Amino acid sequence: MKKLEMLYEGKAKKVYKTENEKQYIVEYKDDATAFNGEKKGAIIDKGVVNNTMSSIIFQLLEDKGIPTHMIKLLSDRESLVKAVKILPLEVIIRNVAAGSMSKRLGVEEGTILKETVLEFSYKNDELGDPIINDYYIFALELGTKEQVNTVKDYAFRINDILKDFFIQKGLKLIDFKLEFGLYDGQVILADEISPDTCRLWDVKTNRKMDKDRFRRDLGSVEETYQEVLNRVKQ
Numbered sequence: 001m002k003k004l005e006m007l008y009e010g011k012a013k014k015v016y017k018t019e020n021e022k023q024y025i026v027e028y029k030d031d032a033t034a035f036n037g038e039k040k041g042a043i044i045d046k047g048v049v050n051n052t053m054s055s056i057i058f059q060l061l062e063d064k065g066i067p068t069h070m071i072k073l074l075s076d077r078e079s080l081v082k083a084v085k086i087l088p089l090e091v092i093i094r095n096v097a098a099g100s101m102s103k104r105l106g107v108e109e110g111t112i113l114k115e116t117v118l119e120f121s122y123k124n125d126e127l128g129d130p131i132i133n134d135y136y137i138f139a140l141e142l143g144t145k146e147q148v149n150t151v152k153d154y155a156f157r158i159n160d161i162l163k164d165f166f167i168q169k170g171l172k173l174i175d176f177k178l179e180f181g182l183y184d185g186q187v188i189l190a191d192e193i194s195p196d197t198c199r200l201w202d203v204k205t206n207r208k209m210d211k212d213r214f215r216r217d218l219g220s221v222e223e224t225y226q227e228v229l230n231r232v233k234q
């Protein structure tokens, strides 16, 4: 499958058309940004880690009955995916307080939440992906009731599958972000699942094993991405 015209370049990936109008090629870059693009840098071979890890996790989710955009891995930085129309929503699941939740609500990082939190934000870089809820989604027609119900059901099921998966790799799944798209009118999981989009803490030491090492200048960024990939592959 050949890459044709580039459709879109995001902060971490490029998306290309292919000869098949129902399939795109995603190419993962090493570029890294944080705080809505304010902090910029690169993480060597992040593109390889995120592409490989996403393909492994999407396969696991497909095996467990969650439809995803993944068709197949094409190379170390490229995957062939279904051409979806992305819903303009970021879906965040939180098991443990961290990041923006800790900051916004004054809850100490590491506090185990009594109930899993599902949070929506409006996917809009200019506005800094503001937090919204179901009422805003329906009022602004960002998704239908049926689509939102499906998204919530998949997001909680994905959380159960991934918590189990990562614990076997010695990693606690603190929180993560998902994006969904429409394909033949159906909601399917899209985007990526990687150390860029998940918070993962080592189960024994609580060491941060994700993009927070870059966001917060914690050091050993590349080594940590490789370590996560190695554990996921085992």
Ligand code: TMP
Pocket (backbone or CB within 6 Å): 092, 098, 099, 100, 101, 175, 176, 177, 196, 197, 198, 199
């Ligand atoms: P937050 O605590 O900064 O809101 O992040 C929650 C989770 O979402 C965390 O696992 C990182 C992920 N995330 C993204 O994938 N993309 C983003 O742009 C942001 C802000 C967070």
Ligand code: ASP
Pocket (backbone or CB within 6 Å): 011, 033, 034, 035, 036, 037, 038, 196, 211, 215
């Ligand atoms: N990817 C996001 C950005 O640049 C933020 C993040 O992952 O922290 O803006």
